[in-house]
Amino acid sequence: MEQIENNIEQQNNIITFKGITFYVIEHLDSLNINETINYHAVLINGKDELFIRQIVKRIRSHKNPNIYLKPVFLLKGVNIIDPLINQLIDGTLFSLDQIPFIKKEVEKILTKNEEIQFTRQISFEAQMIVKIITYMYSREMSTLTPIPYYNSDVNYTYPPLSVNFGHTEEYAIFSIFEQAEYDGIFTSEFVDRIYLCSQCSNGRMSYREVCPKCNSSNSKTDDIIHHFPCGYVGPMNDFTNEIDDELDCPKCNKRLRHIGVDYDKPSVIHECLNCSHRFQDYFVKAKCLSCHHDNSVEQLKSKVIRKYKLTQKGIYAAVNGFVTTSKDIEEIVGTVKYDTFKTMLKYEIERLKQTEGSSNICAIHINNPNEIYSVIGSEAQKGMLKDLVRIIRSNIRSADVITFQNSSTIVLSMYEIPKKSATRILAEIIVILERLLKTAFKGVEIQFEINVVQLDYKISHELHLHNLTKDFT
Amino acid sequence: MEEILDNYIRFLVSLTPGHFIRLFWFYIFFEFTRYFVIEFIILNLAKLSRYLNRNKYDKAKAEFLFEYPLISILVPGKNEGKHLHKLVNSLKEQTYQNIEIIVVDDGSDDDTPIIGRSLEKAGKIDLFLRNEVRGGKASAANLAYRYAKGKYIVHLDADCSYDRDAIEQIILPFYLDDNIGGVGGNVMVRNYKESLATTLQAIEYYDTISIGRRVTSYLGWYRIISGAFGAFRKDLLDNIKGWDIGPGLDGDITVKIRKLGYKIYFADQAVCLTSAPKNFKILAKQRLRWDKSIIRFRIRKHRDVLSPNKHFKFSSFLSFVENITFSVILNIKWYIYAADMLINYPSSILNIFITNILLYTFTNFLKYILYSLYRNRSHTKMYEFLIYIPCMVFYFGFYLRVVRTIAHFQEFVFKKSYEDPWNPIKTSTHAKEMGL
Ligand SMILES: [Zn+2]
Ligand SMILES: [Zn+2]
Ligand SMILES: [Zn+2]
Numbered sequence: 001m002e003q004i005e006n007n008i009e010q011q012n013n014i015i016t017f018k019g020i021t022f023y024v025i026e027h028l029d030s031l032n033i034n035e036t037i038n039y040h041a042v043l044i045n046g047k048d049e050l051f052i053r054q055i056v057k058r059i060r061s062h063k064n065p066n067i068y069l070k071p072v073f074l075l076k077g078v079n080i081i082d083p084l085i086n087q088l089i090d091g092t093l094f095s096l097d098q099i100p101f102i103k104k105e106v107e108k109i110l111t112k113n114e115e116i117q118f119t120r121q122i123s124f125e126a127q128m129i130v131k132i133i134t135y136m137y138s139r140e141m142s143t144l145t146p147i148p149y150y151n152s153d154v155n156y157t158y159p160p161l162s163v164n165f166g167h168t169e170e171y172a173i174f175s176i177f178e179q180a181e182y183d184g185i186f187t188s189e190f191v192d193r194i195y196l197c198s199q200c201s202n203g204r205m206s207y208r209e210v211c212p213k214c215n216s217s218n219s220k221t222d223d224i225i226h227h228f229p230c231g232y233v234g235p236m237n238d239f240t241n242e243i244d245d246e247l248d249c250p251k252c253n254k255r256l257r258h259i260g261v262d263y264d265k266p267s268v269i270h271e272c273l274n275c276s277h278r279f280q281d282y283f284v285k286a287k288c289l290s291c292h293h294d295n296s297v298e299q300l301k302s303k304v305i306r307k308y309k310l311t312q313k314g315i316y317a318a319v320n321g322f323v324t325t326s327k328d329i330e331e332i333v334g335t336v337k338y339d340t341f342k343t344m345l346k347y348e349i350e351r352l353k354q355t356e357g358s359s360n361i362c363a364i365h366i367n368n369p370n371e372i373y374s375v376i377g378s379e380a381q382k383g384m385l386k387d388l389v390r391i392i393r394s395n396i397r398s399a400d401v402i403t404f405q406n407s408s409t410i411v412l413s414m415y416e417i418p419k420k421s422a423t424r425i426l427a428e429i430i431v432i433l434e435r436l437l438k439t440a441f442k443g444v445e446i447q448f449e450i451n452v453v454q455l456d457y458k459i460s461h462e463l464h465l466h467n468l469t470k471d472f473t
Numbered sequence: 474m475e476e477i478l479d480n481y482i483r484f485l486v487s488l489t490p491g492h493f494i495r496l497f498w499f500y501i502f503f504e505f506t507r508y509f510v511i512e513f514i515i516l517n518l519a520k521l522s523r524y525l526n527r528n529k530y531d532k533a534k535a536e537f538l539f540e541y542p543l544i545s546i547l548v549p550g551k552n553e554g555k556h557l558h559k560l561v562n563s564l565k566e567q568t569y570q571n572i573e574i575i576v577v578d579d580g581s582d583d584d585t586p587i588i589g590r591s592l593e594k595a596g597k598i599d600l601f602l603r604n605e606v607r608g609g610k611a612s613a614a615n616l617a618y619r620y621a622k623g624k625y626i627v628h629l630d631a632d633c634s635y636d637r638d639a640i641e642q643i644i645l646p647f648y649l650d651d652n653i654g655g656v657g658g659n660v661m662v663r664n665y666k667e668s669l670a671t672t673l674q675a676i677e678y679y680d681t682i683s684i685g686r687r688v689t690s691y692l693g694w695y696r697i698i699s700g701a702f703g704a705f706r707k708d709l710l711d712n713i714k715g716w717d718i719g720p721g722l723d724g725d726i727t728v729k730i731r732k733l734g735y736k737i738y739f740a741d742q743a744v745c746l747t748s749a750p751k752n753f754k755i756l757a758k759q760r761l762r763w764d765k766s767i768i769r770f771r772i773r774k775h776r777d778v779l780s781p782n783k784h785f786k787f788s789s790f791l792s793f794v795e796n797i798t799f800s801v802i803l804n805i806k807w808y809i810y811a812a813d814m815l816i817n818y819p820s821s822i823l824n825i826f827i828t829n830i831l832l833y834t835f836t837n838f839l840k841y842i843l844y845s846l847y848r849n850r851s852h853t854k855m856y857e858f859l860i861y862i863p864c865m866v867f868y869f870g871f872y873l874r875v876v877r878t879i880a881h882f883q884e885f886v887f888k889k890s891y892e893d894p895w896n897p898i899k900t901s902t903h904a905k906e907m908g909l
Contacts, residue, residue: 212594224604224616231611231718234619251714266580266604266612269620278620280602281590 008099014039017099020106024075025055033058033067041071041106043093053085060088060135060163065118068131069138071109073102083147087159090139112138117320126407128161129180130317135160136310137318144308146191153290155194155203156305168290171201174303185314188306195300197288204289207297209282215294216274219282223265229254235269332386334393334402341403341411345461348415352457359415359455360422361464364392364430365472366408367447381407384441388433395429409469419454426450477823484824496818496825499810500832509836512688516847519691533648537641541571544644545623545707549577549613553631554585561597563634569641573599575617576631580607609897610700611722615715626710630701633747634663642743643704654709654735655727656743657695658702659683663746670756672861673868674749676841679858681869683741684844690739697724698737702745709733724766757876764880804877833866 008017015022023039025031026046036042036059044055052074062068074080074092090109091102116134136144149157153167154174161173180186196203208217222235225247232238232251239247239256247256249263256263271278286295310318336344348359385407392402392412402412414422430448437446453468494501523530546564548557557576564574576598578585586603593601602616618626625644629635636642639658646656660682665675689695698705700723713729716722727737750756814825841862 226604226608226612226616228718230714231609231615231716232714233608233612233616238619264606264608266606266608267602269602278600279593281593283594 008096010096015043015096015099017103020103022073022099028054031055031058033062034064036070037064037066040110041073041090043073043075044089045075047076049080049082049085052080053082056085056088057163060160065113065116065131065134069109069113069116069135071106082151083149084151084157084159084163087147088163109138112140115319125176125179128164128176129185131164132158132161132180133185133310133314133318137315142310144186146305146307153202153204154196154303156192158308168200168202171196177306177308180314181308184311185317186308187311188308190304191307192305194303194305195286195297196303197286197291197293198295198299198301199293200288200291201301202288202290205286205295205300206289207284207286210285211270211272211275211277212279212281212283213277214272214275215283215285216272218273219270220273221268221270224267224269225256225263226266227251227254227256227263229262233266332382332389332404334389336401336403338403338405338411341401341413342461342465344401344413345455345464348413349455349457349461349464352455357416358418359413360417360419360452361455361468362412362414362422362426362452363405363450363468363472364388364410364412364426364433365449365451365469367449367472368445380441384437387436387440391432391436392429395425395432405465405469409472411465411468414452419452422454423452426452481824481827484821485828496814496821497829497832499807500829503806504833505836509840512684513843515688515691516684516844519687520847522691529649530645533645537645537648542624542644543622544569544572544625544627544640545618545621546572546574546627546629546640547577547614547617547621548574548629548631549579549610549617550631551579551607551613552581552583552585554578554581554583554588556631557585557588557592557598559634560629560631561592564640565597566637567635567640568638569644572627572640573621573623575600575602575621577613577617578603579610579613580604607897609718611716611718614722618710618715621707624707626705626707628700628703628705629745630747633660633701633745635702635746636744639702639743639745643702643740646738646740647704647706650736650738652734652736653738654706654730654733655698656704656738656740657686657690657698658704658743658745659686659739659741660699660701660745660747662749664748664751667749668751669861669864670753671749671751672858673864674756676858676861676865677868678749679848680837680840680844684840684847686739687741687847690737693736695737695739696727698727699723699745701747702743705730706735709735753872760873760876761880761883764877765884768881768884804874804881807874808878830866830870833870834863837862837865 008015010016013024013026015024020041021039022041022043023036024043024045028051042055042059044052046052046055056072059070059072060068071090072088074089075096076094080086080089080092091105093099093102116137118130118134132144136142144158144160146156146158148155149162151157151167152162153170158173158177161176162170165172177186177188181188194203195205197205209219210217211219222237224233225236225239226233227239227249230249230252232249234250236247238250241248248254249256254262259265267280269278269280270282284297286297286300287293288295345361352359385404388410389402392410396402396412396414400413400415402410405411414425427450430450433448434446437444449472451468451471453464455464488496548560561574564572574597576589576592578589578601581603589598589601589603592598600617600620602620604613604616608616614628625647627640627643643656643658646653660678662671662675662678664671666672686695703723705726709730712733713726717725717729731737750759814822818825838859841859
């Protein structure tokens, strides 16, 4: 244990200041990113930009919110120009003495992080959206602004999102933003337009003016001269003589005197030195630096780069750490919206106040959605959810309704039957489900949790729902 | 009215042959003899010669198609973009396909550059050249010609359309005779139904121009290759280095080719349809420009053809005399005739007038019907035009005569053509200074 200054203690690569622990990273070799989870914040001690970028990327692209939301600071105060790094760190220190100055910042971030609950997401898009919005919430960013970036294959970077992609996959950010905006998480504003390779969606291209016939960029350009007195028109070359620098008209042999008076230059002409084709208008070609495809500019895919502002719904989703994109469950037939379900539940509870009887709500929760969804892909996920709903539907009475609380939790009503019967029916459904999924998705083990709550007219419908799912992992 | 008719009948009854000649000498000697009798005889000779030489035609065609030379089609113009698509499509339909299409946009201020570029990109135009600054029709043609690679040059107007075999027909004459340096196409009116003005022009093109050119071509006097459709040997254009500045550049280049010792030929089977000016006001402007240019190029620029020197060639000289006779001297003679009648026969002037109108109308009908036997192609039913024939005497006799008189007066006295807005000022001032 080494005492650096008042209250700052260092032991190996752990620094403690007034109860806040900092994990100091100095080398890549022995780095186990997962260890950072045990400390409040991370200090990166290094000058090499590549090294710093790698650490920052590994932290911010981690799946675990306890890692990707971690406060990260740079030590030694090197001047970093890489905007990706600058956007993804929380501050810079010149020496360890300055740790007291960042205490407040670290505490603020940690407090924010504690406000956030986390639920697992069904689709990849939803996972990514949660990552962005929780990061934005944690850092009190209301707007995600794109930054022009030389290391990006789509020319712009949105650091909290882009950091999750290898540069060849960066094109995926567009569909994620589209989905998020569609679901009301963001509103957006035009910033710029970019052009991407038609073959590989890469934005890094070499633009050249080429011959329209043979695509060669090897050409020369000549002025066209119009001699007024005789009407002769031809390239400058026609007018040059071998003796001096003067220009003489090849038709009337007069010397050209004064531009605008006896001659002018109405245009230019290019001659291809490869195929001798003459033309006035170059083709513009864009050669992709990644796949080497030579795009004509009309072929390029145009994409709009926008900046994104979190909506109220977005902030709410961030705090809940959960996004259900419409993509996930909107098209599943046989279900009602969660809000509709709640309203129906409210009426059922009202009804129970007047009449005697037993009604229940049940929940089926998929315990390991991440595991499943990462294996089977988002289209199959939807198929699987459809299957689940179909089987449940055929085992309950038609008056009962099914809804998704989120993409891994199905809630249904079983009104006007004893709780015992409801539990039995639910158990039967689970048996059928497990059998079906085992054959349909080989190698994937789906774990279900179930719960049944009998309705009690003395408590609210909200509380019923809370009690129904509170014990699920 | 009745009194006029009585008076007129009495006039006709009292007319002796000697008296008839004295009163209608202009009609008898100039109009009827020159423009009907002689023309009709020559037309028959031309037809006969064509028939006798039919083997030569077949041979020429075989030779032409065997050689299959590249033909450069030049389309210079300003704000012609809207016509380009149709033009290009009509050229795609041509029986002869070894062609390159070069379009020059002479400083258009409409969508022409966009249209032209896209056609070039689509490969429908081989070369689209644009001058950001307008240089006039001659410079546009010269720019196109400068980059032409063909053995023959065909000059087109963008707003015209062409018979399927028009290109073939206009090049064919070069293979008939090595001495043919330029060939003019047969221009007809496409919009003849649009208005009275276009109908009368259609008849004029049909009768006077088309038939007239067949006659002059046979005689070797054919003067002006129409800018709407003309073909030239590239080597001759190289020799004279393209067109000089207009207006009247069409006539000018023909004179230059003649001066080189080559013949100009009229290909009546190479048919092109043009849009004629749709009212008499626009038509007057067009004809003023044409008539002025005749003075300018015949009398000023090429006056050397009139005097024997190294360029002298008898047929050129005749063509020249004929042209001037027709357009200038004839015009003056008519005024002499009018004065003669007014001074010597003032009391019979109404009767003379009526008789002249009847005589001219009679000739016009006669020509129209007889000549229709000599036409290879008609694009409308004969009788549709017949009812308009009586108008022709007023069209030729008054309207065109007045326009021509104004043109000659302006050009002789003021050299007005140099101020024609058709050419940019920068080029016209140079032409005027040099007395071109
Ligand atoms: Zn010159
Ligand atoms: Zn080339
Ligand atoms: Zn590519």
